[in-house]
Amino acid sequence: MAETGTLNMIQALNDALDQYMERDEDAVILGEDVGHFGGVFRVTNGLQEKYGSERVFDTPLAEAGIVGMAIGMGLAGLRPIVEIQFADFIFPAFDQIVNELAKYRYRSGGQYAPRVLIRTPYGGGIRGGHYHSQSPEVYFAHTPGLRVVVPSGPYEAKGLLLGALECADPVIFLEPKRIYRAARGEIPLDYYTLPLERARVVRKGEDITLVAWGAMLHTCQEAAALAEGEGYDVELIDLQSLAPYDLRSLVRSVERTGRMVVVHEAPMTCGFGAELVAAVQAAAFDCLKAPLQRVTGFDTPFPYTLEDHYLPSAERITRELARTIEY
Amino acid sequence: MTQPPFQILGEDGSCPDSHRGLLSDDQIEKTLDAMVLNRILDRRLLMLQRQGRLGFWMTSHGEEATIFGVAASLEPEDPIFLSYRELGCLLWREIPLPLIFNQLIGNSRDLCLGRQMPIHYCYREWSIPSVSSPVGTQLPHAAGFGYAARLRGTGRVALAFCGEGTASEGDFHTALNFAGVFSSSSIFVIRNNGYAISTPESVQTAAESLAVRAEGYGIAGYQVDGNDLLAVVNVMREARARAAAGEGPTLIEAMTYRMGAHSTADDPSAYRTEEEEAAWNRLDPYERLKRHARWRGLWDEEAEAAAQAGWEERVVATLAECERHPPPRVETLFEGVLETVSPQLEAQRDAYLADLRRSSTTDIEVP
Numbered sequence: 272m273a274e275t276g277t278l279n280m281i282q283a284l285n286d287a288l289d290q291y292m293e294r295d296e297d298a299v300i301l302g303e304d305v306g307h308f309g310g311v312f313r314v315t316n317g318l319q320e321k322y323g324s325e326r327v328f329d330t331p332l333a334e335a336g337i338v339g340m341a342i343g344m345g346l347a348g349l350r351p352i353v354e355i356q357f358a359d360f361i362f363p364a365f366d367q368i369v370n371e372l373a374k375y376r377y378r379s380g381g382q383y384a385p386r387v388l389i390r391t392p393y394g395g396g397i398r399g400g401h402y403h404s405q406s407p408e409v410y411f412a413h414t415p416g417l418r419v420v421v422p423s424g425p426y427e428a429k430g431l432l433l434g435a436l437e438c439a440d441p442v443i444f445l446e447p448k449r450i451y452r453a454a455r456g457e458i459p460l461d462y463y464t465l466p467l468e469r470a471r472v473v474r475k476g477e478d479i480t481l482v483a484w485g486a487m488l489h490t491c492q493e494a495a496a497l498a499e500g501e502g503y504d505v506e507l508i509d510l511q512s513l514a515p516y517d518l519r520s521l522v523r524s525v526e527r528t529g530r531m532v533v534v535h536e537a538p539m540t541c542g543f544g545a546e547l548v549a550a551v552q553a554a555a556f557d558c559l560k561a562p563l564q565r566v567t568g569f570d571t572p573f574p575y576t577l578e579d580h581y582l583p584s585a586e587r588i589t590r591e592l593a594r595t596i597e598y
Numbered sequence: 599m600t601q602p603p604f605q606i607l608g609e610d611g612s613c614p615d616s617h618r619g620l621l622s623d624d625q626i627e628k629t630l631d632a633m634v635l636n637r638i639l640d641r642r643l644l645m646l647q648r649q650g651r652l653g654f655w656m657t658s659h660g661e662e663a664t665i666f667g668v669a670a671s672l673e674p675e676d677p678i679f680l681s682y683r684e685l686g687c688l689l690w691r692e693i694p695l696p697l698i699f700n701q702l703i704g705n706s707r708d709l710c711l712g713r714q715m716p717i718h719y720c721y722r723e724w725s726i727p728s729v730s731s732p733v734g735t736q737l738p739h740a741a742g743f744g745y746a747a748r749l750r751g752t753g754r755v756a757l758a759f760c761g762e763g764t765a766s767e768g769d770f771h772t773a774l775n776f777a778g779v780f781s782s783s784s785i786f787v788i789r790n791n792g793y794a795i796s797t798p799e800s801v802q803t804a805a806e807s808l809a810v811r812a813e814g815y816g817i818a819g820y821q822v823d824g825n826d827l828l829a830v831v832n833v834m835r836e837a838r839a840r841a842a843a844g845e846g847p848t849l850i851e852a853m854t855y856r857m858g859a860h861s862t863a864d865d866p867s868a869y870r871t872e873e874e875e876a877a878w879n880r881l882d883p884y885e886r887l888k889r890h891a892r893w894r895g896l897w898d899e900e901a902e903a904a905a906q907a908g909w910e911e912r913v914v915a916t917l918a919e920c921e922r923h924p925p926p927r928v929e930t931l932f933e934g935v936l937e938t939v940s941p942q943l944e945a946q947r948d949a950y951l952a953d954l955r956r957s958s959t960t961d962i963e964v965p
């Protein structure tokens with residue numbers, strides 16, 4: 272039996288970075304406050320001390336510069352791992368990500384394919400208001416040429432981050448910061464990877480398929496338990512990878528349950544739920560017993576005082592589950 | 599630019615006769631009084647945050663001479679595009695304390711309906727446009743406002759603050775370049791307080807100063823002792839006169855120090871030394887201004903004690919009053935995205951409020 276330890280998500284991510292840095296001497300970590308300080312959430316803690324300030328370093332405060340520089344480093348054969356301090360602050364780098372990083376492989380006919388991984392904490396529930404709470408996954412999932420990966424716990428965080436680091440494509444790795452410390456679990460201390468592009472069935476059920484990712488997965492677990500109390504048997508799926516996403520697992524589940532609810536924090540209109548609902552209804556139309564539904568943030572900026580109303584709660588999700596099952 | 603930053607106040611609080619008239623005795627006393635309030639607020643609000651009664655706070659301790667020097671050199675209608683560490687500008691403009699506290703708490707009386715985190719102020723009546731977290735975004739706004747002011751001949755001058763870390767963002771470059779090209783009536787003030795969270799100034803630039811950048815934009819630039827109120831006022835007056843006359847923007851780099859943590863989420867002992875903090879503490883801007891006031895025969899111990907006691911009492915009472923206001927009504931969440939509510943949002947709102955009304959577990963008042 273391999274050795275295990277109880278780690279929270281921050282520690283699991285730190286462990287993954289540490290092990291990857293050890294194995295791949297082309298790997299470098301750059302970002303704001305990631306060096307001596309170890310990142311404002313401490314994910315890169317101790318890594319500069321261990322790997323030196325040429326491989327783990329603070330940058331000037333300029334996200335476009337960080338990502339643009341990482342692309343150049345990638346073109347030269349390094350393996351840059353970028354931290355953007357909050358996903359809300361990724362937008363100065365949007366041009367570099369969408370027009371450069373995402374298209375480099377395609378537009379160069381495969382001559383160049385810079386391997387840049389961008390980690391960034393995202394999501395609400397920390398009283399962060401407009402600019403420390405957003406879920407921008409769909410901007411990136413909508414951009415061909417990027418992978419978008421979202422772990423939901425320490426085991427997934429480590430395995431998916433290592434899987435993403437081994438992969439040859441650019442990856443936007445979104446870390447649900449609300450559960451950075453709260454999500455703890457026993458995980459292998461050895462090096463392991465989890466496959467990208469594979470959804471994970473968290474809980475088996477017969478009545479309805481509930482799909483989420485990141486911190487919302489935990490809210491959905493609560494909702495599934497509440498629904499069970501009302502006599503409903505919920506199948507819960509952690510999507511894990513949004514681009515590309517594992518349609519086959521969703522369809523297989525909905526073919527059995529005939530119903531689906533997708534949950535996300537981002538606003539409803541054009542949210543990732545819209546994509547899943549459209550694709551699943553087309554693939555599993557004959558099996559559907561009720562309209563496919565979404566429980567999401569509202570079409571407003573992310574609020575401060577009223578954030579508990581904005582974020583999908585277990586109660587709100589449970590109501591939608593019941594409504595869809597009783598349709 | 600290897601000479602030391604521009605300075606006026608002597609160590610003993612004296613100043614040359616030529617500069618004595620920069621601020622009147624009344625203005626010196628008003629500034630000291632406001633600085634006393636600023637420090638009381640920094641202390642109290644930090645405490646409130648630790649007690650869980652406030653979500654977040656960022657102190658400006660140590661940077662007051664820069665902040666008040668800027669505020670005191672502007673006309674009341676000049677917009678100030680804040681970064682976030684410039685509470686002093688609100689105090690100088692005498693924005694009522696309840697309006698500030700209601701924003702910090704995010705209650706129903708907040709002019710912005712509790713939508714933003716603490717410190718994200720917006721007070722149009724006092725020419726304070728809305729603060730936002732992504733750093734540097736306000737800088738091009740000041741270039742645009744300053745252009746409009748020149749175009750329409752309003753005589754207003756747009757001022758924007760940022761930290762030395764933020765001066766690394768692309769928006770900084772864009773703002774100064776545009777302001778220069780279009781000869782905007784704008785002033786850009788960098789509070790160079792040594793750190794961007796944990797990152798020292800040396801990681802932001804390889805140049806000897808940030809003020810030298812002005813030359814590259816073809817605009818005026820100064821480096822000034824940011825803990826010397828009179829020096830800040832002196833360069834600000836020149837910059838404002840130039841901008842108001844349509845002669846273009848100015849970059850001011852004020853050398854100062856962030857005495858406190860970056861925010862209530864930060865602990866600076868992880869990245870800087872006590873010796874460094876102590877050295878800057880000896881240059882405390884309040885103490886330096888106080889020495890100057892005493893040199894002028896103003897602000898004796900009695901006046902200082904009276905200001906402290908008076909403000910303490912008012913702050914405590916006003917905070918208690920503001921904490922009693924309820925949170926904003928739930929329906930305000932759905933208002934003000936566009937001028938009118940979109941059909942999509944309307945449907946979301948109606949479904950949510952209907953569920954909330956039915957749900958037995960909520961004690962929230964639903965319209």
Ligand SMILES: Cc1ncc(C[n+]2csc(CCOP(=O)(O)OP(=O)(O)O)c2C)c(N)n1
Nearest residue numbers: 360683731732733761762763764793794795
């Ligand atoms: C675009 C963007 N990137 C990152 C952040 C996170 N952040 C908030 S304040 C800050 C440091 C700013 O330092 P500086 O500009 O020197 O101002 P100071 O805090 O020292 O007053 C950082 C990195 C942000 N708010 N916006």
